[in-house]
Amino acid sequence: xxxxxxxxxxxxxxxxxxxxxIPAAQCxxxxxxxxxxWLSALxxxxxxxxxxxxxxxADTKGRRTAMLGSMFxxxxxxxxxxxxxxxxxxxxxxxxxAIFMTGPSAVVYTFLGEFHNLRHRDKMxxxxxxxxxxxxxVLPCEVTDYGESSHELEQRESRTNGFYIWFxxxxxxxxxxxxxxxxxCDVIExxxxxxxxxxxxxxxIICDDTIYTSTFExxxxxxxxxxxxxLIVAVLVDFVGKKYILVVTLTITGICAISANLVYDQQxxxxxxxxxxxxxxxxxxxxxxxxxxxxxxxxxMAVCLSMMSGRTGSMVGSxxxxxxxxxNCGAGFYLFGSLLVVNGLTxxxxxxxxxxxxxxxxxxxxxxxxxx
Numbered sequence: 001x002x003x004x005x006x007x008x009x010x011x012x013x014x015x016x017x018x019x020x021x022i023p024a025a026q027c028x029x030x031x032x033x034x035x036x037x038w039l040s041a042l043x044x045x046x047x048x049x050x051x052x053x054x055x056x057x058a059d060t061k062g063r064r065t066a067m068l069g070s071m072f073x074x075x076x077x078x079x080x081x082x083x084x085x086x087x088x089x090x091x092x093x094x095x096x097x098a099i100f101m102t103g104p105s106a107v108v109y110t111f112l113g114e115f116h117n118l119r120h121r122d123k124m125x126x127x128x129x130x131x132x133x134x135x136x137x138v139l140p141c142e143v144t145d146y147g148e149s150s151h152e153l154e155q156r157e158s159r160t161n162g163f164y165i166w167f168x169x170x171x172x173x174x175x176x177x178x179x180x181x182x183x184x185c186d187v188i189e190x191x192x193x194x195x196x197x198x199x200x201x202x203x204x205i206i207c208d209d210t211i212y213t214s215t216f217e218x219x220x221x222x223x224x225x226x227x228x229x230x231l232i233v234a235v236l237v238d239f240v241g242k243k244y245i246l247v248v249t250l251t252i253t254g255i256c257a258i259s260a261n262l263v264y265d266q267q268x269x270x271x272x273x274x275x276x277x278x279x280x281x282x283x284x285x286x287x288x289x290x291x292x293x294x295x296x297x298x299x300x301m302a303v304c305l306s307m308m309s310g311r312t313g314s315m316v317g318s319x320x321x322x323x324x325x326x327x328n329c330g331a332g333f334y335l336f337g338s339l340l341v342v343n344g345l346t347x348x349x350x351x352x353x354x355x356x357x358x359x360x361x362x363x364x365x366x367x368x369x370x371x372x
Contacts, residue, residue: 004112005131007071011105012135014078015043018094039091046098047105047311054103055304059297063111066300070103105307109284110299113291122242122288126234129284133226184261184269185329222274229281242285246347253279254340261333279340283310289350 018040058066074097081093109125116124233245253276260272287303294302317336324332 004108005128007067007104007108008128009131009135009138010071011101011108012132013138014074014097014101016136018042035087039094041315042091042095043098043101044311044315046095047102048308048315050099050102051304051308051311052301054107055301057103058107058110058300058304063107063114063300066107067104067111070100074098074100074104102304107300107304109287110291110303113288114296114299118292119238121291122237122285123234125288125291126230126237126284129281129287130227130230130234132280132283133223133228133230136226137220137223183264183330184273185333187266222277225274225278226280229278230284233281233285237285241352242289243347243350243352246282246285246289246350247344249282250279250340250344250347253277254337254342254344257333257337257340260337261330276337276340286310293351 054066054070077093077097077100081090081097084090084093108128112128113121113125233249237245256272257276260269260276263269263272287306290303290306291299321332321336324335
């Protein structure tokens, strides 16, 4: 579990690191919003394009072979990309590195699940997924030592919905406005209007790298809550079962998403919005369900395709949220909150997978053969 957990932590940090590098270099490279957007989308694009291949390779050549080779090449190419002389070469190397990182990011769930029997499989997969939360805590802790901009968190990787990418941005807007009785969307619109007014009144365009340390602090706190959520789910899964945890978690987080834009108290809104992000704790359980539902010869491909679908939703969701924030902020909260509620209710159709009993026929047959 420790080995696979470290792989997951390395994977999430590899995906998140672009969100820290790009804004730090945006002034020097004169990056536009479009360029930052497609650079940040490179890991998602690599996962979508190559997940099927890595699933096939894991099922035909073995999980260990697929993970070892891809991890080694991902690390080497990522290190080389740090010496890239221009934007084009950096983007190409990062894309190739993300292709090789796609292999272990999904195959590791199958690898971990098959190492344990049915009794402990769900718990161990969820415990291993807790390292994702650890990775989201470690990376901003490291970056704050270098005094990077809080805007580096704007392109963070999504867990289960594209809103997580915009989580630091929304926190940054709430922290920059002295608002008490305002809804989240009202604060965001006020922040955007103020920024537009400052741009019109200025004769020169200034590249803003203002540091708001509260954004880093809140992101670290959310990462710690994610770790706690994973651990709580891992403890409860043996008693409650994957099915009902998915139903309850997705439904509650969806309701919190809808409610976050209905309250006028800023502190309550932040709490509800943070609970909304806790739907990410269902990633491990979802992959545990895939490991259990599909036979061994198809598991690697099934989990990889599941991850591909999730990352596709992350990309589409993040762009839709950016659009909603410009034209109708509240619609984004209501739409994605409703989707989570629907997904939670859909999980009721899953078969009951609560602590399936392992058959004891082998033990009985062994005892019979030993009798004279």
